[in-house]
Amino acid sequence: MTAGSWCFLLTLVLAHQGSAHFLDSECVNHKPSKDVFKDTPWMAFIASPTKNCSGSLINKQFVITTASCVFDQRESTVFLGMFDNLPENRKRYVKHTVLSVYTHKLYNKQTFEHDVALLLLDGPVTYKESIRPVCIRLGEINNLNNLKANRWGISEKMIFQRINRAQILKIKKCRDTFGITLKKSQICAGFQSGRICTEPGSSLVKQINISGKLWKTLIGIQSYGVSERCIYNKIAHYIDWILGIVLNVDVIHPNS
Template sequence: MNIIGGPAQDGEWPWQIALMWNNIYVCSAALLTPDWAVTTAQCVNQEASGYSILIGTNNLAEWSPNYQRQPVASVYKHPEYNTRIHDFDVALLRLTDPVEITDYSRTICIPTTDMSFEVGTTCYASGWGSSDGINEFLQEAQFSITSSNNCEGVTSNMLCADGIESSGACAGDEGGPLVSLVDTRWYLVGLTSKTTCGSGADVFTRMTAMYEWIAPILDGETPLSK
């Protein structure tokens, strides 16, 4: 099983990033600003060497003419990241050069600390993960935020979301965006952290809880790192 609901169309989730290491796909990520991307801390080493981001294409085997690729200049893991339970599972990637904003490569809004995404909120996840390898085409699925009681080992920095019609996130989807439409803007509600491949609800890093750590990049500063 994989993130199902059908292949996504080019430009449908324009903030979606494939995080590459030495030209091999390792995780998903999302574009926050032209210079910065975000993924989960479990997806990256502390050193930036070998990492790059691919954006503007949904096909990993045959890149769209709209693709852009940028090397990662620096990796910043959250200083409180816990490798055992994946608490504070977030990392920022500073890019060597800014991504050009187009119809196929766009930023996603960062929710502030005071925003709330309640149980029942409709969200969408996207990624290339699968139970038997990596998908060639980006997949999308609808999720609903559910009670934390439906997931194991959840802290206040995580949220629990259930895939609609037995869909779910799988290995390879880590770091990928969980987004929700608020009025006319899409917000990054979570990052795929712990997956069940449709056998239960999945765990996502709660982005409202990460806002204060992320906020310095919006002012041209660098975040504290592990």
């Protein structure tokens, strides 16, 4: 995308959202809660005929996930809110069908590069404490430390949320683990707790301080993992692609 196109997109989004910092000005700022669903209200559970994945709500009608999650799926259902197997929560979530799936045209199954996708939901989401978008920062984010990985844990009898601390790993560790050299658009991170990194589409999040508030900002989307080491695709690399689709200001065709 040219510099002129980028400036045009940025002007549109600022006018549209009334915010100079984020894709959606109503995204999550830091309000500690003992209820995990209110602490991570952007988390989406994506159910497809042959696989389930995580995703992140980024505005009223779009969820971001991996291309590998939905690339070969004809149908996907997105669950938002208090979605798990606890009896008291069974009626406290909302369910959406997916109208269109946008996968990155350069997605590479072998290297996991550009493994990102946007899901257009069948209608706008109503925001509340347990359903709110994660922040998409329009500017640069420095110092990728104090990261948290948000994902679903799935057992035979229960679906529940997991939150793990993560840290950026050295290039050699990642090359030794995955057998590939990651690109600039990718992040290699490891769970400090030693938890297994197995869920595509899960979010890597950092709290950033703007105007005295801490905003929960999406850094990456998990593509692949081995043991406690994970490959994420870096959100900052795809800002123009995201804006073009969400604001409908570029000629990008859905693949479904």
